[in-house]
Amino acid sequence: MSNRSVRTVCSLAVCFALVAPLVASCARDDDAPAPPATELLAPPPSGQGFQLGTPTFAVAPGSEVQNCYFFEVPSDGELFVDRVTLAQEPGSHHFNVFRVNTVKNLGVGAKDGTIVEGGECWKSGNWSDWALVINSQQSEAGNNVIDWKLPEGVAHKFKAHELLMLQSHYVNATTQTTPGAGRALVNFWKADPAKVTAELGTVFTTNQNIKICPGDVDKTFTATCKFARSDLTIVGANGHFHSRGTKFTISTWDAVSGAASEPFYTSTQWDDPPFVRDAHIALGPNGGVSYSCAFTAPPTACANPDGGVPDGGKPGDECCYTFGPHVDQNEHCNAFIYYYPKQADINCF
Template sequence: MLRTTDRAAMTRYLFPSVGLIFFLSCATKGPSGPDPSASDVQLDPPPQGQGVQLAFPPFSVPQGEEVQRNYFMTLPSDSDLYVTRVEFRYNEGSHHCNVFKSDSLTMPEGTFTETFITLDYTKWDMFTASQREAFTWQLPPGVAIYLKAHQQICIQTHYVNASTQETPTARGKVLLNLWSMPASEVTSVAGLLFASNTRIILPPGSIDTVRKFVVKIPWDINILTLTGHFHSRGRNFWAVRFTTGEEIYRNVSWDEPPIKVFPDMGYPLIRNEQIVYYSDYYNASADTVYMGPHVENQEHSNLFMVYWPGPANGKTIYDVDQGW
């Protein structure tokens, strides 16, 4: 349900795609907002000429609810941006913060949707993400995330203020600094791969493990970061290099998953070499749990991977299907 103080401004957008629908139940200017005296996260922006700050304004996260918002803005830069450092800060209680760019959509500036329906991945490319309230990451020398001047941006954040996770101030807010480097210093552009295993069915009292082979990338790459993502029934999440069986990532903390940053220029994989990842679950409830976005009663098995060099077209690689 979208919260708005201007019902006359409600608009409906429908973007069909193969297996995915992006439904903007409405887009409206942000409301007057919750109590401004709440203690919000703060972050100084980069100095002029060294990057930009993206700000997701404060909003209410009522007790007993989960709120996921997509906030739309254009990149506040008159020139193309080559991002060499990413700096996240957001209020406690967010389950994730994913940031997307689009080359084909134009959304009203400063509007939002409140929905758990998946974005249309044919039109939105994820370029960075964090599941930790404070996360700063420096890309290797010469490697950058490329963004066009005034590019359409969507910041998606999911807050939980219920039994599995709490938002202490009942208030969400996100700040993101994108530190840049001169184009002349860029030797390679980073890419992002997002994989999701949709085969999750957990009967009451069940223990289960699911696995997924990640799509092959047909060129040599270096992995810069890996993050695994599941909900509160998740017990273990790990990823291995399929050809050798070497474990390259492990997560046993569903609400504060580690973001593994590989040293130097990253972890090398040869072309078409695969990663396989696994998720262990225990469903102690009396209800069957299925795959879905809600932390309280659904589960996920997702892998985020940033690597270089990225594809020439700048597109995110989405690998969303059933695993084993």
């Protein structure tokens, strides 16, 4: 795989579910591995929504593959979506969907039907002001589909031809493996605009300066993100860290007292974190969330056994795990929150 390349996946027209029979093949490379024998995810029936997705791609042993795929929302007008279905072949580390905003070094790929393979797709600063649509980390064989029907009257709202970025990260290395090929698909199901009473809002928040070194036990990082202008309801949440992560919690947080609630989200499984989708948590004006990541690294662990100093580290930190996307060498502490009614597009750093 080239360090950075941009290719055209397929045109919008053939990716749209109105021509659903073509979808399974439109995004494939000639040199890609054969798709799995079973259908990963059928697209919505004609007129009920649309499917976006990656082609099938190889994930070589010892490698990580992270690609950014760009698609326009296939609608000439405003579109509401009240159900999202995501499916991934086993081995996925994450599957994100973002709304494209300020285009930085992903510019060459930021148009309908293109891919940025690796390279700039690893650099999170490139999408620092892109709003989250959804995140999935669920790809366990036999349990690799998330089907989320939003609460009654709640829907994502997309602008006509709004540009989205699908980011897929597969790992076939030490801490995660990919038994076959990689592939990620997402179905967006259209809602009746007349029945939509509230727009879904999302929050992406990440703690960027973390370091876990061999021998650290329950080293914990807690940060806050304030996003409530008025009363709102949190309906979903998931967290993301890597294999040193032992406990991820998310609580509601009050911006006057600084008090955090008992966690409404807890994950102790870094490679199969829960995705809470049935929450009903009230948050008042000037409220937000407090999220916390605890990490432990055995004394014998080493992030960079070849001796490289990690980003943000210093000589002597070769074995420490610092902020970054690579599963075996880096750590994350990211939270994804879903709520209504939407206040604004929110990213907290």
